[in-house]
Amino acid sequence: MRLEPIANPPLARRLGLPALAIAATTAFGSGLAAVAGADPFATLGLILTGAAGSRFALLETLNRATPLIFTGLAIAVAFRARLWNIGAEAQLYAGAILTVLVGTSGLGLPFVHPAMALAAIGAGAVLLLGPVLLKTRLGVDEVVTTLLLNFVVLLLVSYLLEGPMKDPGGMGWPKSEPLPREARLPRIVEGLRLHWGFALALIAAVAVWVIQTRTTLGYEIRAVGLNPRAARFAGIPVGAVMVKTALLSGGLAAMAGFSEVAGLKGHLSLDLSPGFGYTGIIVAMLALLHPLAVVPSALFVAGIFVGADSMSRAAEVPTYIADMLLAAALLFMVLALGLTRYRVVRG
Amino acid sequence: MMELLDILLAGSFWAAAVRIASPLIFATMGELICERAGVLNLGIEGIMVIGAFTGWIAVYMGAPLWWGVAAAMLAGMTFGLLHAILTVPFGLSQHVVGLGVTLLATSTSYFVYRLALPEVTSPPRIEPFQNLPIPILSDIPLIGPAFFNQTPLTYAAFACAGLTALVLWRTPLGLAIRAAGENPSAVAAQGLSVTGLRMGAVIVGSGLMAVGGSFLTLSAFSSFFFEMVNGRGWICVALVVFGAWRPGKAVLGALLFAAFDALQIRLQQTDIGQIVPYQAFLAVPYVLSILALILMSRRAEVPAALMIPFNKGER
Numbered sequence: 284m285r286l287e288p289i290a291n292p293p294l295a296r297r298l299g300l301p302a303l304a305i306a307a308t309t310a311f312g313s314g315l316a317a318v319a320g321a322d323p324f325a326t327l328g329l330i331l332t333g334a335a336g337s338r339f340a341l342l343e344t345l346n347r348a349t350p351l352i353f354t355g356l357a358i359a360v361a362f363r364a365r366l367w368n369i370g371a372e373a374q375l376y377a378g379a380i381l382t383v384l385v386g387t388s389g390l391g392l393p394f395v396h397p398a399m400a401l402a403a404i405g406a407g408a409v410l411l412l413g414p415v416l417l418k419t420r421l422g423v424d425e426v427v428t429t430l431l432l433n434f435v436v437l438l439l440v441s442y443l444l445e446g447p448m449k450d451p452g453g454m455g456w457p458k459s460e461p462l463p464r465e466a467r468l469p470r471i472v473e474g475l476r477l478h479w480g481f482a483l484a485l486i487a488a489v490a491v492w493v494i495q496t497r498t499t500l501g502y503e504i505r506a507v508g509l510n511p512r513a514a515r516f517a518g519i520p521v522g523a524v525m526v527k528t529a530l531l532s533g534g535l536a537a538m539a540g541f542s543e544v545a546g547l548k549g550h551l552s553l554d555l556s557p558g559f560g561y562t563g564i565i566v567a568m569l570a571l572l573h574p575l576a577v578v579p580s581a582l583f584v585a586g587i588f589v590g591a592d593s594m595s596r597a598a599e600v601p602t603y604i605a606d607m608l609l610a611a612a613l614l615f616m617v618l619a620l621g622l623t624r625y626r627v628v629r630g
Numbered sequence: 631m632m633e634l635l636d637i638l639l640a641g642s643f644w645a646a647a648v649r650i651a652s653p654l655i656f657a658t659m660g661e662l663i664c665e666r667a668g669v670l671n672l673g674i675e676g677i678m679v680i681g682a683f684t685g686w687i688a689v690y691m692g693a694p695l696w697w698g699v700a701a702a703m704l705a706g707m708t709f710g711l712l713h714a715i716l717t718v719p720f721g722l723s724q725h726v727v728g729l730g731v732t733l734l735a736t737s738t739s740y741f742v743y744r745l746a747l748p749e750v751t752s753p754p755r756i757e758p759f760q761n762l763p764i765p766i767l768s769d770i771p772l773i774g775p776a777f778f779n780q781t782p783l784t785y786a787a788f789a790c791a792g793l794t795a796l797v798l799w800r801t802p803l804g805l806a807i808r809a810a811g812e813n814p815s816a817v818a819a820q821g822l823s824v825t826g827l828r829m830g831a832v833i834v835g836s837g838l839m840a841v842g843g844s845f846l847t848l849s850a851f852s853s854f855f856f857e858m859v860n861g862r863g864w865i866c867v868a869l870v871v872f873g874a875w876r877p878g879k880a881v882l883g884a885l886l887f888a889a890f891d892a893l894q895i896r897l898q899q900t901d902i903g904q905i906v907p908y909q910a911f912l913a914v915p916y917v918l919s920i921l922a923l924i925l926m927s928r929r930a931e932v933p934a935a936l937m938i939p940f941n942k943g944e945r
């Protein structure tokens with residue numbers, strides 16, 4: 284067999300194959316439930332109601348989706364330029380560290396929220412800048428360096444929480460001092476457990492979309508991603524575009540850390556992120572790297588996690604079904620994307 | 631300074647270094663075979679997890695140790711087949727597919743673990759491989775405990791590296807595999823199947839990665855923990871680059887790397903460990919890997935067709 288490119292894939296193919304990928308994921312999930320000895324339909328039903336069946340469930344899903352929108356955008360922006368940023372987890376934590384440092388500095392900054400956010404963005408951007416400069420200057424593969432930095436930064440957080448940033452009133456738990464009340468992000472609607480981080484995430488999605496579709500940088504990013512050699516030939520400074528992409532991507536991932544600390548947890552701890560940086564890859568791929576589609580994609584992924592947590596309390600199916608489902612969804616979606624642009628022919 | 635000398639002159643230190651290197655050697659050889667054929671396999675981290683888990687659960691269920699290794703290899707080859715199908719004939723992004731395979735293999739291990747042992751809080755232990763001292767040779771100072779008083783799986787790791795070098799450089803099959811990673815069109819012109827060669831390399835390589843993972847449960851820790859692979863797969867990807875895609879150099883890299891790892895564990899017990907936080911020691915393997923990548927970047931001899939899908943009739 285070989286692949287034959289399709290010049291202009293029809294709309295039916297462009298939408299039908301991703302829909303088929305979602306259907307295949309559902310079938311896979313049913314199979315997993317059956318393997319676990321549970322009723323497939325009941326299990327999927329429990330995941331659905333656990334994710335969106337009540338006001339509490341829905342708010343939980345929205346809260347869980349917030350950091351995923353940020354990391355999903357970070358990955359979507361980077362992958363679009365074929366910059367393989369697998370370090371969103373580290374950038375998230377770098378953002379969280381700076382958020383706590385600025386927020387608890389006691390300087391009484393007049394604009395404490397923008398100050399925290401800017402510091403966080405700076406930290407995340409700088410953290411990705413290193414691997415990207417190594418890539419553009421020395422040709423060091425950024426996948427491995429960003430992956431390895433995740434471990435280094437997590438150890439740094441562990442050190443900070445047991446040393447310089449340890450909360451004196453934390454009863455020995457490795458967590459940071461809590462942010463003062465005025466540094467916390469307020470709730471969007473009083474009485475509803477949903478903070479401004481979610482609104483910021485939506486704004487970020489629109490902002491990234493505007494950058495990608497309405498600015499020169501967006502055009503350059505797409506050109507570099509489609510064909511770096513042709514882009515260079517057309518006079519696009521590929522290295523500079525990579526650096527700008529890195530700053531944008533690292534900053535977005537760091538916003539997830541800012542939003543989790545200032546909006547939800549109020550302090551830094553080692554369990555701030557249960558792998559939001561890695562899950563962002565799934566979010567971005569399911570969104571076909573489109574910034575606006577990242578929002579529903581993040582809601583879907585968050586819903587699976589929240590729903591599976593609630594389901595596993597009721598049924599005897601391990602909560603890791605969520606991780607398996609999403610990994611399968613990622614692979615099905617990549618395959619669907621590939622088959623959108625190529626058709627398989629014999630010979 | 632005296633403490634450092636004491637550490638370096640102890641046979642137990644060198645024995646630990648070789649023990650730490652063993653799983654890395656298996657997995658590095660696996661990755662090397664994949665990349666020599668032109669496929670970057672980022673499924674390595676997850677494939678090591680599924681190998682560690684499968685080997686352990688098989689032995690826990692009553693299989694002999696070597697059957698556990700075989701089961702791990704089979705599990706690794708299964709995920710290798712998945713990776714191979716998606717990246718070779720379908721030519722999909724090796725980065726994304728690799729990460730997807732890692733996520734799927736890891737979550738499958740955790741899912742089946744919880745399914746098999748729902749009520750367990752601390753994972754049950756198994757009877758692991760025991761040291762098998764080689765007569766006479768194991769009595770040599772330093773070298774003896776390091777290389778000739780280890781578990782059979784460590785001996786197998788070195789044999790695996792030798793076999794990899796032999797097959798890749800001394801057989802027609804090895805030549806074809808390396809050519810598939812350098813100049814696939816030439817391979818196709820010879821009437822050989824690039825798809826077949828690459829898929830075979832990824833499947834076999836993934837099997838070796840899983841055996842590396844099973845070393846952790848069957849020879850090193852005798853139990854399965856979540857996150858026990860802890861980035862070793864990514865380190866092996868760096869070791870392939872460090873070893874300039876050559877088995878011999880990669881084994882030396884793994885040994886050097888493992889020696890540093892064994893050293894940092896021992897330095898934590900000394901006066902230095904009182905001053906420097908332990909997290910700095912734990913970060914050593916990851917920082918070393920990054921440094922190795924930077925050092926080797928200048929003179930890297932990357933297989934020319936690495937990460938470039940081959941599609942017959944396209945040029």
